[in-house]
Amino acid sequence: MRSFDDTVREALGGPLTAADVAILQLNIGYVCNLRCKHCHLSAGPDRGERMSLEVMDEALRAVSRYGIRTVDITGGAPELNPYLRHLVAGARAAGSHVIVRTNLTVLLEPAMADLPEFYRDQGVEVVASLPHVVGASVDRVRGGGTFEKSLSVLRRLNSLGYGKEGTGLVLNLVYNPPGAILPGPQRELEDRYRRELAARGIVFDGLFAFANMALGRFREFLVRSRGLESYLAQVRRAFNAATLEGLMCRHLVSVRWDGTLFDCDFNQVPGLPVDEACPRHITAFDPGRLARRRIVTDEHCFVCTAGAGTS
């Protein structure tokens, strides 16, 4: 079977390489209040990996030294890292646009009571995962009651101005298919989300439709259900060369909780750091070299290039 690398070479006439380092993505820990069935990181309450203040400060130094335009903070549930506010404030002070990825429900925890106001005051862009607009579907993947909790947090964010025109407070949502199928057209999904959430008094800016990555807990499910092979065949068949240009790995560097550098968050799972020709730790961050690096790819990359693309 043809490797991802060979498929890319055929389409581009060469290997996949980075275009720039516009975004520094920081995965600040694998701990999460939920244990979603599609999580590629197998995040959950039992995970202990968490970015230390030292690593975070190294990342902030790199951000301000090299004028990184966007800092994209993810997890796990990044809110469960006690230094999140320090990181957000530091990145904003360095002049970066800051994105925080959230599962929404974590914001209902008592310690997070004023976090939405903090996000608003810092002008943080919120990217919230809401895998479906059918409640039963969300609860099945993320746990009972999750959908209604998520909606209550979305209403709270709306009440602060998030997702509303003219406020500049951006609220984007993320859809994931409820199983071993690829997402339908993003446009249609977005229209449906807009219609059905509006009926429940919720507005948002845009929707991203992400395919489920065949790694971590979702991969375990595929193996258990004997669907791994057919899922991988499905994503291979859906290969679309037009997605190569915009792959996230071409525009970002992903920092693991311990400071190791990756081409993307997904590559953290099989433990594939950036090409060995580059420094591989945030303490030696070098955007000049990273912007020209070869991307380290594997079979799971086909998920990113399926259909309209995922990253």
Added chain:
Amino acid sequence: MADYYNSDDLERFGEVGKHKPELFRKFMDWYQASLEAGALTKREKALIGLGVAHAIQCPYCIDAFTRECIAEGMDMEHITEAVHTASAVRGGAALIHGLQAGNTAEKILL
């Protein structure tokens, strides 16, 4: 059965168009337009497709429309109800022909 029904063939549907591409194109245009949301939502159409798939017992259509129903956020409860509806209509359709049997019998019995 393996020789007649092969799940990989679902993805090879396009090959049916090899010898009459213009007819296949017409079918595909019509098929796709029929399944787009209109007065009925995509969800409603997915359920109709699933029901018909079971009534005609087409394994390819059952596979495709089950996926469609799941993408639309439905689960086995919805799917099973749709299958019962299709089966009930099918059962009723067989049953009402009992009247024909009755009519015939009436005609020929002494």
